[in-house]
Amino acid sequence: MTQKRAPKWQRQGYRSDEEYRAACSATKKTRRAAMAATKAEYTTARVLEKMWDEADFDKPRVTITKEQLMGLCRCSLWSVKRALIELREEGSVKPYKGWEGGRGKPTTWWLSVPGGASTPVDDQIERMEAKRDREAAWNFLKGKYGPLKALELMGDPEDSGI
Incomplete structure (x- = not known):
């Protein structure tokens, strides 16, 4: 008997398919914004694009x-190293794990929009966390005091999109 594999959004840790699609859409918008905001030219821009x-x-x-x-x-190894240094200084990439280097050792890089403190992905995550927090508070208050008192304390849950 074979078991069906869980959908990708569940394996990735999202609560629904819509939440997963929103995160993917935010990543595409971030990519476009990053490529438009970068001042990198030639090889450096190509490295960022890849x-x-x-x-x-x-x-x-x-x-x-x-x-x-x-x-x-x-391009050459020297060109890639120079491009990564330029991108780090600009703020387009941030080393996350394994950046000490070494031949053939992978590095995990966080990609972001240069000059921007937050990206559309960060904003999307922030909105989802705020919604979860409000939903948890609503459920707690509704269970403890009842729906009328919870409504009085928090307001209508439909107004906030819960």
Whole structure:
């Protein structure tokens, strides 16, 4: 007897398919904003573009080696290193894990919009967390005091989209 595999949104840890699609849409918007906001030229812009192409579908994160970037961008190791330094200084990429380096060792990079403190993905996550917090507070108050008192304390849950 074979078991069916869970849908991708469940395996990724999302609560619904709509939540997963919203995160993916926010990542696409972040990519467009990052490519428009960067001041990188030539090889550096190509490295950034390839990093966004290789990024996780629903998160602005990529795990890649410098050698892989060399192959994707068709440039030298020196050019890739210089491009990564420029992108880090600009704020387009931030090393997350394994950035000490070494030949063939992958580094995980967070990709972001240069000059922006938050990205559309961050904003989307913030909205989802606020909705969850409000929903949890509503359920707690409704269970403890009843729906009328909860309504009096928090307001109508339909107004906030719960």
